[in-house]
Amino acid sequence: MAVLSPLCGTRASAAAAPLNYLTSFGRKADATLPLTWGVTAISLAVIAIITLLLCAAIWRRPGFSLTAPGERREVILESGGLNWLWIGVGLSSLVLLLSVVWTVAVLADISRPAVKPAVVIEVTGKQWWWQVRYLSDDPSQIFATANEIHIPTGQPILFKLIGGDVIHSFWVPTLAGKTDTIPGQTNETWLEARVPGVYRGQCTEYCGLEHAHMSLVVIAQPPAEFAAWQAHQLQSPAMPSGQALVGMTDFGMRCAGCHMVRGTEAAGTLGPDLSHLMQRTTLGAGTLSNDPQHLAQWVSDPQGAKPGNLMQKPELSETELAAVDAYLRTLR
Amino acid sequence: MTATDYERAPSVTVEDPSSALAEKLHGMWETKPGFIGWLSSVDHKEIGIRYIITAFAFLIIGGVEALIFRVQLSWSNLHVLTPEQYDQLFSTHGMTMIFLYAGPVLSGFSNYLWPLLLGARDMALPRLNALSYWIYLCAGIFLYAAFAAGFGPNDGWFNYVPYAARAYDNGPNIDFYSLGMILLGISTTVGSINFIVTFLRMRAPGMSIDRVPILVWGTLTASAANIFAIPAVSLALFLLWMDRNVGTHFFDVPAGGQPLLWQHLFWMFGHPWVYAIVLPAMGMVSDGLPVFCRRPLVGYTAVALATIATMVLGFGVWVHHMFATGLPNVSLSFFSAASIIIAVPSAVGVFAWLATIWHGRPVFTTAFMFFASFIVLFTIGGVSGYMTGSLPVDWQLTDTYFVVAHLHYVLIGINVFPVVGAVYFWFPKFTGRLLDERLGRWNFWTMFIGFNLGFFPMHISGLLGMPRRVYTYADGMGWDWLNLITTLGSFVFAVGVLLFIANVVISYRRGQVSGNNPWDAPTLEWATTSPPPPYNFVVIPTVGSRHPLWEDRLGGKTEQQSYPHAGLVLDHGREAVGTDPLDATPDIILKMPSDSLAPLALAIAATFVFVGLVAHWWWLAALAAVATGATIIAWLWPEDALGETAEAHNG
Numbered sequence: 001m002a003v004l005s006p007l008c009g010t011r012a013s014a015a016a017a018p019l020n021y022l023t024s025f026g027r028k029a030d031a032t033l034p035l036t037w038g039v040t041a042i043s044l045a046v047i048a049i050i051t052l053l054l055c056a057a058i059w060r061r062p063g064f065s066l067t068a069p070g071e072r073r074e075v076i077l078e079s080g081g082l083n084w085l086w087i088g089v090g091l092s093s094l095v096l097l098l099s100v101v102w103t104v105a106v107l108a109d110i111s112r113p114a115v116k117p118a119v120v121i122e123v124t125g126k127q128w129w130w131q132v133r134y135l136s137d138d139p140s141q142i143f144a145t146a147n148e149i150h151i152p153t154g155q156p157i158l159f160k161l162i163g164g165d166v167i168h169s170f171w172v173p174t175l176a177g178k179t180d181t182i183p184g185q186t187n188e189t190w191l192e193a194r195v196p197g198v199y200r201g202q203c204t205e206y207c208g209l210e211h212a213h214m215s216l217v218v219i220a221q222p223p224a225e226f227a228a229w230q231a232h233q234l235q236s237p238a239m240p241s242g243q244a245l246v247g248m249t250d251f252g253m254r255c256a257g258c259h260m261v262r263g264t265e266a267a268g269t270l271g272p273d274l275s276h277l278m279q280r281t282t283l284g285a286g287t288l289s290n291d292p293q294h295l296a297q298w299v300s301d302p303q304g305a306k307p308g309n310l311m312q313k314p315e316l317s318e319t320e321l322a323a324v325d326a327y328l329r330t331l332r
Numbered sequence: 333m334t335a336t337d338y339e340r341a342p343s344v345t346v347e348d349p350s351s352a353l354a355e356k357l358h359g360m361w362e363t364k365p366g367f368i369g370w371l372s373s374v375d376h377k378e379i380g381i382r383y384i385i386t387a388f389a390f391l392i393i394g395g396v397e398a399l400i401f402r403v404q405l406s407w408s409n410l411h412v413l414t415p416e417q418y419d420q421l422f423s424t425h426g427m428t429m430i431f432l433y434a435g436p437v438l439s440g441f442s443n444y445l446w447p448l449l450l451g452a453r454d455m456a457l458p459r460l461n462a463l464s465y466w467i468y469l470c471a472g473i474f475l476y477a478a479f480a481a482g483f484g485p486n487d488g489w490f491n492y493v494p495y496a497a498r499a500y501d502n503g504p505n506i507d508f509y510s511l512g513m514i515l516l517g518i519s520t521t522v523g524s525i526n527f528i529v530t531f532l533r534m535r536a537p538g539m540s541i542d543r544v545p546i547l548v549w550g551t552l553t554a555s556a557a558n559i560f561a562i563p564a565v566s567l568a569l570f571l572l573w574m575d576r577n578v579g580t581h582f583f584d585v586p587a588g589g590q591p592l593l594w595q596h597l598f599w600m601f602g603h604p605w606v607y608a609i610v611l612p613a614m615g616m617v618s619d620g621l622p623v624f625c626r627r628p629l630v631g632y633t634a635v636a637l638a639t640i641a642t643m644v645l646g647f648g649v650w651v652h653h654m655f656a657t658g659l660p661n662v663s664l665s666f667f668s669a670a671s672i673i674i675a676v677p678s679a680v681g682v683f684a685w686l687a688t689i690w691h692g693r694p695v696f697t698t699a700f701m702f703f704a705s706f707i708v709l710f711t712i713g714g715v716s717g718y719m720t721g722s723l724p725v726d727w728q729l730t731d732t733y734f735v736v737a738h739l740h741y742v743l744i745g746i747n748v749f750p751v752v753g754a755v756y757f758w759f760p761k762f763t764g765r766l767l768d769e770r771l772g773r774w775n776f777w778t779m780f781i782g783f784n785l786g787f788f789p790m791h792i793s794g795l796l797g798m799p800r801r802v803y804t805y806a807d808g809m810g811w812d813w814l815n816l817i818t819t820l821g822s823f824v825f826a827v828g829v830l831l832f833i834a835n836v837v838i839s840y841r842r843g844q845v846s847g848n849n850p851w852d853a854p855t856l857e858w859a860t861t862s863p864p865p866p867y868n869f870v871v872i873p874t875v876g877s878r879h880p881l882w883e884d885r886l887g888g889k890t891e892q893q894s895y896p897h898a899g900l901v902l903d904h905g906r907e908a909v910g911t912d913p914l915d916a917t918p919d920i921i922l923k924m925p926s927d928s929l930a931p932l933a934l935a936i937a938a939t940f941v942f943v944g945l946v947a948h949w950w951w952l953a954a955l956a957a958v959a960t961g962a963t964i965i966a967w968l969w970p971e972d973a974l975g976e977t978a979e980a981h982n983g
Contacts, residue, residue, distance in 0.1 A: 017810025019797020021728040032724045039722050043715035050682060050711045057690035058704060064626065064695040069766060069850035073626055073695075075885040081630030081687035088683030093676050096718070100669045103722040107668075110724060111661050127500075161658075166495040167591060169656055169731060173797050177727020178656040182592065183494055184585040187658030204731040204799045205656075206488050208495055209415040212802035286806070308415050 014174060018200035021173035025199060025220075027156065027192040028110045028176040035106045042095060110176075113156030113190045121149060122160045125168030125181035125203065128210035128309060129272055129285040134230070135160070143233045144260070146272030147285045150219045152226035153193045161187040166208065172201035172218050180205055193220030209308030215286030236263025237275055240330045247327030250320045258311070261331065271311060277331040284309065296325050337904060338921050338975070347870040347897040349861065354870050360906055361453070361866035363927060372927040374458035375866055379465045380444025381762065384755075386469060387437035391748075392833075393476075394428035395826055397421045401803075406819035408807040418803035419486040420505075424479050426489030427509070431516060432472050434609040434747050439464070439523050441754060442551040442612060444762070446527070448857035448864060449545050451536025451873040451896075453908040454924055456529040459931050459967065464523035466935030471516035474939060478508035485509040488801060490602060490653075491572075493583040493594045498576045504946065507576060510569040511942045517566040518938070524555035524562075534908065535916040536856070537899070538875035538892070542636075545855055545878075546629065549636045550615025553643045554608035560647070561608070565601035568594055577948070592657060599650035607646040610742065611639055613750040614681055614710075617703045620757045621685055623853040624700035625692025628879060628886075631684040638677035645674040655726045664723055671721030678714050682707060697851075698772030702753025705780055709745025713738060716791065731801075734794025740787045752779070752832055759836070760850045764862045765843030771835045779828030786821025789814045854879035859896035872900040872909050875916070905973055923974045930967040937963050 014023040024033045064073060124131040133144045151157045161170050163183035171178040176191035193199065203214035221229065240248055248264070256266035262275035281290055284306045288294040297304065300321050302311040316324060348354065363373040373379070401421045404412040413421065443461060447454050455461045478484055483505045487496045496506045531552045535544065571582040572594070581587035583594055622629045629635065651659065651667040685707050694700060716738035720726045729735060752775075759767050793814040798805065805811055849858035858881060860869055876892030877883055883894055900909055906924040911917060937959040944953025970976035 017796040019799075019809060020795065021797055022795055032728065035722060036719075036725045036728060039719045039725055043719055046715050047708070047711055050686070051708050053686050054689070054704060054707055057686055058694055060690065061693055064693055066695070066697065066769065069760070069844065070847040070852065072852050075854075075882050076625075076627040076692050077887060078627070078691040081684075081691045082634075084683045084687035084690070085631050085634055085680060088686070089676065089679045092679035096672050096675055099718070099722060100672050103668055103672070103724065104665055106724045107661060107665055163585075163591075166500055167492055173728060177724065178730060179658060179727075180656045182657060184589075184591060185658065202797070202799055206492070206495070206731075206801040208500065209419065211799075212415070212804050215806075 019173050019202060021177075023174050025194055025197055026175035027113070027194065028190070029174055030194070031106060031109050032177065035102060038102065039099060042099070113158075113192065115156060117156045117158035117190060119151065119155070120158045120160065121151075122162065123149070123170055123181065124162040124164040125170065125207070125214075126164035127166065127208055128203070128214040128306070130170075130203075130214075130216045131164065131272065134233070141234065143230075143262070143275075144273040145233065145276065146280070147216050147282065148219060148280050149216065150221060150226055150229050151191075151193060152223040153196055153220045154223070156190050156192045159189050159191070161189065167205050168203045168207050168214070169205035170201070170216075171204045172199050172216070174199050175218060178204055191218075193218070196220050196222055196225075210306055213285060213287045213306050213309075215282075217281070217286075233276060237261065237331045240327055242326075243323050244326040244330045247320075247323030247325065250316060250324050251327055254314045254316055254320075255324070274328065274331055277328055279332060292325070292329060295328060296321070299324060299328070338923075340921065342900045342902055342909075342921065344899060345871055345901050347899075349865075349870060351870070353901065353903060354865070356903055357867040357870065358865060360903070363866065368929070369927065371932055372462075372929045374454070374462045374925065374927050374931070376443050376447050376455045376458065376461055377762075377864065377866075379461050380440050380442075382465055383436055383440025383443055383468070385440075386465075386472065387433050387440055388833075390428050390432040390472060391437070392829070394425050394433060395829060397425040397428070399822060399826055401425070402819040402822045404803065405805075406816050408805050408809070408812050410804060413803065415803045416486065420479065420482075420484040422801060423485040423488050427475065427485055427513075429743065430489055430605075430609070431513065432468075432475070434743055435520065435605070436468055437751055438551070438554070438609060438612040438747070439468075439520075441616065441751070441758070442527065442547065443523075445758065445857060446530060446548065446551070447534065447868055448761070448860065449548060449855055450530070450534055450539060451856045451869060451875060452530070452534040453868055453872075453902075453906070454534075455526050456534050456922075457526045459925050459928055460522050460526050462928075462931035463934055464519045464526065466932050467515060467519035467522075467938065470935050470939040471512050471519060474515060474942060475508065475512035478505065478512070483508055490598055491594075493572065493575075493589075493591050494585060496572060496594075497583060507573060507946050510573040510576075511946050514566050514569050514573075515939065515942050517562045517569075520558050521562055524558040527551050527555040528559070532913040533910045533922075535911055536873050536875050537909065537911055537916055537918045538894070539911075539916045541914055541916075542633065543875055543878045545615070546618035546632070546635055546639070547612060547615035549639045550612035550618075553639050554611050557604045557608050557643050557646070561601040561604040564597045565605075568597035568601075571597075573945075592654070595654050595657065596650070599653045600647075602653065603650040604643065604646050606742065607643050610746040611642065613747045613754075615639070616754040616757075617685065617706055617750050618681070619855065620699060620754060621703040622688050622692070623757070623851050624695045624697055624703070625688050626695065627688065627692040628854075628882075629684060630687040630691060631680070632878065634680050635684050638680035641677040642674065645670060645677070649674055649721075652721060652726065655723055656730055661723075668721060668723035668726075672718055674721075675714060675718050678710075682711060682714075695851075697756065698767070698769055698776055699753045699756035701773075701776045701780075702749050702756065705776070706745060706749045706753065709741055709749055709783075712788075713741030713745045716741060729794065731799060732794040733790045733798045733800055736800050737787055737790035737794055740790070744783060744787070749779075755832075755836070757851070758857075759839070759843075760846030761857055761862050761864070763840055763843070764846055765839055766846045766850060767835050767839045767843060771831060771838070775828060775831040775835055777828075778831055779825060782821050782824030782826070782828050784821070786818050786825050789817045789821070793818070849881065852881075854882035856880055856896060869899075871898060872902060873897070874899045925971075925974060928967070930963060934960060934963040934967060 024030045120135045122133040130147050161181040163181040167182050169178045169180045179187050179189040199218040201216040258268040258271035260267050260273045283290050283298045287306045486505050574580040581589045583589040649671045652671040720729050793811050796810045798811045874895040876894040880894035880896045908922045909918045910920040910922045940956035941953050
């Protein structure tokens with residue numbers, strides 16, 4: 001039963017299976033969950049009823065025994081079978097119609113949020129990570145991060161979804177269902193977290209070699225905490241010193257073609273923005289936990305943990321690697 | 333021969349299998365001995381068996397692929413396969429099972445059975461029939477040659493763009509896949525045309541459309557659907573091939589192309605195709621199950637109409653594969669409703685089968701067990717489909733293992749289980765021997781337990797959020813044990829399939845001799861010998877009811893009498909009788925073609941066109957195209973024996 005315990009729909013079960021969509025912590029998932037359970041219950045009931053009817057039909061009377069091939073047997077002429085069709089199909093149709101009505105009602109409920117979202121986040125699916133930009137009418141308030149999306153609790157958040165290369169699908173199951181990110185069009189979805197927490201998400205449209213390693217997290221914070229985080233993101237990281245300063249120069253030569261660090265000359269856009277890298281909990285879109293050892297491992301051999309990803313092994317000596325590591329660890 | 337030869341009134345006689353007439357027919361219809369004779373056979377029974385054996389070979393290959401990647405997935409963070417190996421394996425597995433096994437195996441059964449069920453001498457277009465098999469074989473070899481060379485498909489069986497575009501998938505993998513699938517589409521198209529024409533013109537005198545077995549309705553419906561559905565996917569594949577090789581921009585986003593165009597074209601084909609590969613299998617149950625309940629199917633008309641209704645609705649639900657693509661909710665809600673309501677005709681089938689068992693008395697054969705258990709598997713696959721039809725729920729379910737569970741319950745539950753049951757049922761007709769019942773029990777229970785053990789837990793890994801098509805997953809997601817159980821179950825299931833193959837091999841040599849009608853079944857295929865002679869029936873039977881061989885026991889329930897062993901004598905060369913589409917009133921004598929190498933030659937020539945295209949050897953493509961044209965001309969060259977020349981008419 002331990003295997004099935006995550007199905008219970010509690011906070012503990014959410015921890016045991018973070019992508020379990022039978023738990024919900026947000027408006028949209030809350031509204032969908034009863035329907036999910038409803039159609040699941042109907043389905044299980046149908047399976048049970050049909051199985052019972054089948055068993056009853058089979059064992060209602062003793063079967064014919066196997067005899068020599070070709071032996072003639074009686075043919076049964078019992079009538080009344082059509083009643084099964086009238087009753088069975090009639091009842092099924094009723095349940096199906098009610099399911100349609102319920103479906104459309106839930107759909108209407110979750111189609112758009114009750115109030116206009118104040119926070120608008122642009123998420124671009126890329127092979128194999130998520131670029132996240134916080135949009136604003138004021139260009140100075142726009143900033144970027146990757147794979148970890150902070151949101152304030154208790155208010156709807158609007159997501160603009162963009163396909164950066166191939167099709168991906170944006171999914172944070174305990175908060176909302178999926179929406180694809182498709183090149184050439186901007187899809188929109190919204191979600192809302194009821195309570196603070198870390199909600200895991202995952203790309204769910206097959207997108208190539210590292211589709212398996214393309215997760216994300218949504219970190220829901222009380223509004224004040226979120227505001228503080230947001231303000232911090234808009235700042236540049238502190239100027240490093242010592243070995244880290246040397247590393248900053250190496251970073252500028254070897255890494256800045258793809259990565260950006262706010263307030264420095266590193267302005268690449270092919271890879272994730274690293275301005276506040278050390279605030280993120282994972283590396284490689286959920287592939288490794290973000291600790292000094294994994295960071296050093298990732299930078300020296302990015303193909304090791306996530307073979308096929310688009311970051312090439314940097315041409316850096318041991319000392320240079322150590323310096324770049326030291327620099328990256330200052331990006332808070 | 334003169335024109336009046338087609339309108340002559342043939343004599344009527346009572347069949348005598350040892351007569352001079354039978355011997356004469358044998359000489360006319362038999363496939364010539366030797367390799368060349370084998371290659372040129374147009375006998376629907378030969379072709380049907382080849383289809384079934386080839387399809388099962390692909391089933392085994394596709395199954396082995398699945399076992400390999402199930403090992404990779406049996407626990408988190410395993411490294412049995414590289415990502416690229418995993419991607420090619422899961423894509424090739426899908427392609428194999430859906431296109432090279434599930435469709436063709438049903439074509440095989442229908443090819444073998446249709447003329448026998450309909451009381452006919454052959455399919456309407458025997459050479460086209462041979463062509464459809466040869467192209468299927470060539471397409472299978474073409475696709476697998478790529479896989480063997482390391483260029484198997486790697487974008488899943490539905491092959492979404494832009495990942496399938498040259499910019500992201502640079503190797504020849506997708507070129508092989510696109511072209512191989514177009515080639516296979518030709519096979520399915522000509523096969524479908526053949527079934528439709530056969531249904532309209534080849535039914536025995538008196539077999540009006542309300543007297544044909546449900547399998548015939550299933551295959552007819554699937555064939556009609558294929559005619560409409562396959563052009564969509566062949567077009568999409570051709571556009572993709574041009575994008576990749578000629579520089580067009582149909583799906584090229586920077587140049588204004590549309591990724592969703594691919595999805596629409598693919599699923600306009602894809603969803604009807606799903607029904608095309610289950611409706612004939614459901615038909616086999618509708619015909620086989622009642623034999624083992626010792627009564628006619630309950631609700632024949634309702635089941636036949638439900639078959640057609642499923643397919644008609646099946647053309648209106650393709651967008652449920654695209655619920656998460658950002659289409660407007662209002663339009664999505666229509667497709668959601670249709671996807672739920674399509675369960676109504678399925679319910680007709682389920683309650684008809686249940687009622688048939690309830691109001692009958694079962695004979696516990698292995699075939700019965702496969703057919704009866706299918707009802708439960710069909711229900712499970714059906715209700716999980718109903719769940720994914722509900723739009724807000726699908727936004728959670730889609731692209732998780734829940735969908736993987738659903739589609740395997742559909743394809744294994746509604747295709748493999750009925751097919752294996754059908755082999756137990758019709759094997760004596762194919763070979764004259766029965767499959768072993770004892771081994772059959774082991775076979776059934778191993779497959780049934782293994783299947784449910786392996787695939788039911790996928791529903792739960794899906795509900796716990798496991799995405800499909802990942803080559804590995806992190807620990808701590810709650811999926812490890814479920815995946816281990818799934819892997820174990822899939823191996824048990826594989827053992828069950830092996831037992832089945834073993835039973836076929838052993839029983840083919842040593843099985844109990846069955847006689848003509850071992851199950852005391854009611855339909856025409858059991859009226860002839862087992863295995864049937866090359867000409868099927870010595871005299872063309874006359875049909876007066878749905879159950880020609882049960883009429884003596886159905887009391888007053890039969891409207892007219894059938895004459896399965898007495899009827900028209902047609903012995904002026906290979907001949908069949910053409911009947912009118914509704915009432916099957918005979919109206920002409922048809923001259924049937926002799927064996928020919930032209931279908932094989934055409935298939936090979938056409939395949940080389942595709943080889944030339946994939947390799948960019950344009951000279952080869954051009955040369956092969958000329959050869960294709962020449963073969964078609966040779967094929968269509970008028971023949972005296974078919975009455976196609978002026979001499980034949982005037983002489």
